[in-house]
Amino acid sequence: MIVKSIDALRETLERCDREGLKVLIEGGKTLAGMGPALPRADVSIATTGLNKMLAHESADLTCSAQSGMRVAHLNEALAKHGQFVPIDVPLRKKATIGGSLAAGWPGPRRHFYGRARDFVIGSQVCLADGTLASAGGMVVKNVSGYNMDKLYIGSFGTLAVFTHLNFKTLPIPKKRRALIAPLPEATRPRAIAQIASMAVVPAAAFCVEGFGKNVDGSDDIDGRVLLYFEGTEELLERATLDARSALGKAGVPETTIIDTGASESFDRTLDACIANKRGRSITYRLFGLPGTVEERAVRLRDACNRHELFTDVLFDVMNGDVFVRASERDATRFSEKIATCHAELRELEPRCAIVAGDSAARASFEPWGAVPPGIEKMRALKARFDPHGTLNPGRFIGGI
Amino acid sequence: MLQQRLIEALGTDAVKTAPEDLAVYAFDAYSQGVMPAAVVLPASTREVAAAVKIANDCGEPVIPRGAGTGLCGGAIPARGGVIFSFARMNRVLEVDARNRRARVQPGLINLDLSKHVAKAGMFYAPDPSSQKVSTIGGNIGTNAGGPHCLSYGTTVNHVLELEIVDENGDVILTSLDDIGYDLTGVLVGSEGTLGIVTSAWVRLLRQPETVRVWLAAFDDVHAASAAVTGIIGAGIIPTALEMMDQVMLPAIEAAFHAGYPTDAAAVLLIESAGFEDEMNLHESEISRVVKEHHATTWRAAKSEAERDALWAGRKGALGATGRIAPNYYIQDVVVPRTKLPQALQAVADACEPQGIIAGNVFHAGDGNLHPLLMYDRGDPKQVAAVIEAGNQILGAAVDLGGTISGEHGIGYEKRDTLRRIFSTDDLATMSRVREVFDPKRRLNPEKIFPAGIGCAEVQ
Ligand SMILES: Cc1cc2nc3c(=O)[nH]c(=O)nc-3n(C[C@H](O)[C@H](O)[C@H](O)COP(=O)(O)OP(=O)(O)OC[C@H]3O[C@@H](n4cnc5c(N)ncnc54)[C@H](O)[C@@H]3O)c2cc1C
Ligand SMILES: Cc1cc2nc3c(=O)[nH]c(=O)nc-3n(C[C@H](O)[C@H](O)[C@H](O)COP(=O)(O)OP(=O)(O)OC[C@H]3O[C@@H](n4cnc5c(N)ncnc54)[C@H](O)[C@@H]3O)c2cc1C
Numbered sequence: 141m142i143v144k145s146i147d148a149l150r151e152t153l154e155r156c157d158r159e160g161l162k163v164l165i166e167g168g169k170t171l172a173g174m175g176p177a178l179p180r181a182d183v184s185i186a187t188t189g190l191n192k193m194l195a196h197e198s199a200d201l202t203c204s205a206q207s208g209m210r211v212a213h214l215n216e217a218l219a220k221h222g223q224f225v226p227i228d229v230p231l232r233k234k235a236t237i238g239g240s241l242a243a244g245w246p247g248p249r250r251h252f253y254g255r256a257r258d259f260v261i262g263s264q265v266c267l268a269d270g271t272l273a274s275a276g277g278m279v280v281k282n283v284s285g286y287n288m289d290k291l292y293i294g295s296f297g298t299l300a301v302f303t304h305l306n307f308k309t310l311p312i313p314k315k316r317r318a319l320i321a322p323l324p325e326a327t328r329p330r331a332i333a334q335i336a337s338m339a340v341v342p343a344a345a346f347c348v349e350g351f352g353k354n355v356d357g358s359d360d361i362d363g364r365v366l367l368y369f370e371g372t373e374e375l376l377e378r379a380t381l382d383a384r385s386a387l388g389k390a391g392v393p394e395t396t397i398i399d400t401g402a403s404e405s406f407d408r409t410l411d412a413c414i415a416n417k418r419g420r421s422i423t424y425r426l427f428g429l430p431g432t433v434e435e436r437a438v439r440l441r442d443a444c445n446r447h448e449l450f451t452d453v454l455f456d457v458m459n460g461d462v463f464v465r466a467s468e469r470d471a472t473r474f475s476e477k478i479a480t481c482h483a484e485l486r487e488l489e490p491r492c493a494i495v496a497g498d499s500a501a502r503a504s505f506e507p508w509g510a511v512p513p514g515i516e517k518m519r520a521l522k523a524r525f526d527p528h529g530t531l532n533p534g535r536f537i538g539g540i
Numbered sequence: 541m542l543q544q545r546l547i548e549a550l551g552t553d554a555v556k557t558a559p560e561d562l563a564v565y566a567f568d569a570y571s572q573g574v575m576p577a578a579v580v581l582p583a584s585t586r587e588v589a590a591a592v593k594i595a596n597d598c599g600e601p602v603i604p605r606g607a608g609t610g611l612c613g614g615a616i617p618a619r620g621g622v623i624f625s626f627a628r629m630n631r632v633l634e635v636d637a638r639n640r641r642a643r644v645q646p647g648l649i650n651l652d653l654s655k656h657v658a659k660a661g662m663f664y665a666p667d668p669s670s671q672k673v674s675t676i677g678g679n680i681g682t683n684a685g686g687p688h689c690l691s692y693g694t695t696v697n698h699v700l701e702l703e704i705v706d707e708n709g710d711v712i713l714t715s716l717d718d719i720g721y722d723l724t725g726v727l728v729g730s731e732g733t734l735g736i737v738t739s740a741w742v743r744l745l746r747q748p749e750t751v752r753v754w755l756a757a758f759d760d761v762h763a764a765s766a767a768v769t770g771i772i773g774a775g776i777i778p779t780a781l782e783m784m785d786q787v788m789l790p791a792i793e794a795a796f797h798a799g800y801p802t803d804a805a806a807v808l809l810i811e812s813a814g815f816e817d818e819m820n821l822h823e824s825e826i827s828r829v830v831k832e833h834h835a836t837t838w839r840a841a842k843s844e845a846e847r848d849a850l851w852a853g854r855k856g857a858l859g860a861t862g863r864i865a866p867n868y869y870i871q872d873v874v875v876p877r878t879k880l881p882q883a884l885q886a887v888a889d890a891c892e893p894q895g896i897i898a899g900n901v902f903h904a905g906d907g908n909l910h911p912l913l914m915y916d917r918g919d920p921k922q923v924a925a926v927i928e929a930g931n932q933i934l935g936a937a938v939d940l941g942g943t944i945s946g947e948h949g950i951g952y953e954k955r956d957t958l959r960r961i962f963s964t965d966d967l968a969t970m971s972r973v974r975e976v977f978d979p980k981r982r983l984n985p986e987k988i989f990p991a992g993i994g995c996a997e998v999q
Binding site for chain 1: 636638639682683685689693694696697706712713714715716717718719720721722723724725726728729730746749769772773775776777815817818821874875876877878903906907908941942943944945946947948949950954958961962963965966967968969970972973974975976977988
């Protein structure tokens with residue numbers, strides 16, 4: 141059901157909690173492929189009816205929006221006053237702000253702007269028992285009470301349901317530019333070292349091997365690099381010179397400059413992170429340090445190749461995240477091969493999560509990596525916030 | 541029994557029990573608690589854990605303490621207990637330059653970290669004005685801010701991983717990159733009520749290519765406030781945007797010779813950092829805005845020495861209040877930045893009728909006010925008047941859509957005022973977190989929560 145008011149949300153949750161019904165919370169469902177095959181639930185509640193902008197105090201650089209608002213809508217509304225919130229999510233026309241923050245992944249511009257979490261200055265949630273609870277406020281600095289927002293962000297809707305979120309906003313950068321260059325594996329480590337020490341820091345930097353159709357429409361599987369800059373005209377000019385010389389030193393001869401359509405290139409790269417081939421692919425996200433990103437990406441790719449799976453790789457040079465999609469033309473063979481490959485990947489990278497893939501392919505194995513050291517506290521938090529296990533049961537790591 | 545066991549576990553040097561030694565730990569920079577039962581100075585995580593277990597066995601609460609510069613009674617023993625001082629755990633353990641991060645012990649002094657990594661071209665961004673003395677552990681405890689948090693964010697945005705000792709004396713690691721709940725984010729700002737931080741990985745930033753500092757003076761605070769909104773409205777987020785008023789300027793100038801005009805109604809100190817070209821752009825935009833708002837003086841610091849002098853005045857401002865009155869009571873409210881004029885008026889309205897002199901030096905860009913109410917501790921009438929005025933200021937900030945603490949925290953002093961911004965349901969929800977981490981209220985009891993919130997207290 142789609143809830144259209146906070147009261148309806150409260151009443152539904154409270155009733156389900158009392159009657160022992162299990163509830164699935166849905167935003168834009170762009171991450172339905174993340175985590176375990178969706179658990180069976182008695183009721184699903186879609187928040188997409190809660191989609192109003194509650195306030196945009198443009199002179200204060202703050203805003204407040206209901207959780208079911210789409211990320212793209214939020215930023216379109218803010219853009220009328222020359223502002224935005226850097227929430228880097230795939231499929232942002234569909235993804236909701238509540239779902240995005242509940243998933244809470246830090247995006248590729250986090251080294252540049254900070255994490256989406258760092259822009260949340262307040263929130264209201266509805267707990268499983270129907271209690272409405274606020275934290276933070278509408279000011280940009282606040283240490284009154286615990287950082288409750290931080291607890292809900294990234295909790296996959298297993299502790300509470302966001303009703304609205306307050307953000308601090310930023311002025312929209314004056315210009316955007318993407319630079320794309322072919323980057324064969326042999327030159328990659330040097331190029332990455334150059335990029336990491338460039339004076340003008342790119343807002344995002346990816347190396348892509350595969351994902352061709354998703355990223356730039358090309359079908360070629362050779363590696364390429366995408367640098368994405370945001371800032372003033374002057375800064376971008378300097379960045380372009382720097383980037384060309386950095387890449388040149390690493391032996392990369394030519395770079396293509398994209399000005400119109402730069403942000404679309406960036407968006408497509410994000411979308412690729414959860415791209416899925418029906419029934420015969422699984423996409424992983426693996427966290428780690430930027431300093432080791434290249435070698436980890438190669439190791440993961442090689443592992444998939446050893447299992448004779450077709451592999452697309454995309455990694456975030458600035459932050460160290462690696463996305464790997466393992467696939468195979470034949471669905472049956474795929475499920476055989478992926479089972480052993482999956483175990484190996486989890487072994488290689490304890491901070492791993494499946495982010496896309498059909499339920500059938502995911503059904504039989506643990507979709508998250510190793511449980512974190514704080515798992516006991518996390519379980520206790522779940523028990524204290526949602527004692528009857530009403531919200532998104534089994535959705536999260538460690539069976540939370 | 542308690543003291544004996546602590547000495548056996550940590551050694552004589554690491555345990556203080558003499559009343560004259562303990563007395564020092566009954567205070568923070570603002571308030572006084574009761575005498576602690578003992579003070580320990582552990583040298584390692586293992587020793588912290590051992591001491592927590594002993595305190596538990598003896599039924600004594602545990603109070604982590606940094607430099608004691610806190611301004612809300614957060615580190616004082618409210619009902620006795622064992623104080624954990626981190627004076628001996630004060631090192632940088634590891635610098636990972638490639639990944640721009642450092643692992644530090646909680647007792648490390650904030651400024652020492654930036655000094656340590658300066659040669660590598662990096663710095664640690666959160667810079668409370670107390671940074672020469674306050675510790676990273678205390679900064680994590682209070683989620684400290686500072687002048688440069690306008691563009692870099694507060695402590696919580698810079699803590700990547702924590703090692704904590706929990707209420708049972710067990711060691712837990714948390715990381716921002718763990719899949720699971722963000723325990724790191726909740727621990728920062730929890731004022732020692734959820735766990736004791738024994739080490740932290742923090743983020744380092746690259747030093748900017750150019751730093752510019754400008755000073756703008758105004759004949760009236762409203763014009764200065766409007767200029768703050770104007771600068772930010774023009775799409776520029778400076779790295780710092782600070783204001784000082786006519787009460788503070790002469791006192792600061794006399795103490796620091798920073799070069800502030802002493803006859804202005806308000807001075808803005810504006811800093812921007814980045815690339816040369818960008819800074820030229822910022823300079824022309826900012827100067828246009830402040831002139832539109834009738835700035836009487838506009839000048840750029842021409843050298844690093846001049847820049848440092850301008851900042852030394854601002855960062856030392858609290859120390860200069862001694863020239864005005866023997867004591868000051870500092871408030872820490874935040875309002876939406878467009879409401880600064882009304883908030884400053886509210887400060888004047890709260891103080892003038894009572895004959896209290898109020899100075900203002902604050903983080904204007906964040907809307908974070910620090911009214912300094914001058915008084916003499918020896919005069920009970922003045923004490924009462926200052927408390928009353930402080931309360932009125934809190935109320936005004938809340939009415940303007942703001943909050944009761946921007947960076948100093950709630951601690952012991954402000955816990956009852958939390959009810960002004962949060963409902964019982966809001967507070968009871970926060971208290972659920974407390975019940976998970978510290979069901980028996982062994983960690984820094986009597987802090988943050990108003991009396992009567994949470995089931996643990998009812999039991
Ligand atoms: C490459 C990449 C980068 C990303 N970067 C970022 C980033 O920078 N910032 C960021 O925030 N996210 C990021 N994400 C994750 C992003 O959050 C999701 O892709 C998507 O935006 C989720 O939105 P949705 O509305 O489709 O949620 P859904 O897929 O519908 O739901 C996602 C989860 O949130 C829960 N949920 C939905 N609505 C609510 C609510 N109102 N309250 C509580 N729980 C709810 C659901 O139960 C589910 O568990 C990234 C993902 C990828 C792959
Ligand atoms: C002159 C002056 C200027 C100031 N300027 C600023 C400013 O600009 N911005 C700002 O934010 N604050 C400012 N403050 C307030 C104060 O300096 C900060 O709150 C600071 O973070 C406290 O650090 P500390 O080491 O002194 O901690 P303490 O005061 O000793 O402790 C603060 C809190 O942290 C907890 N704590 C300490 N160590 C640990 C640990 N290892 N684990 C868990 N919890 C711990 C304590 O229990 C207590 O609740 C100022 C204070 C003064 C006196």
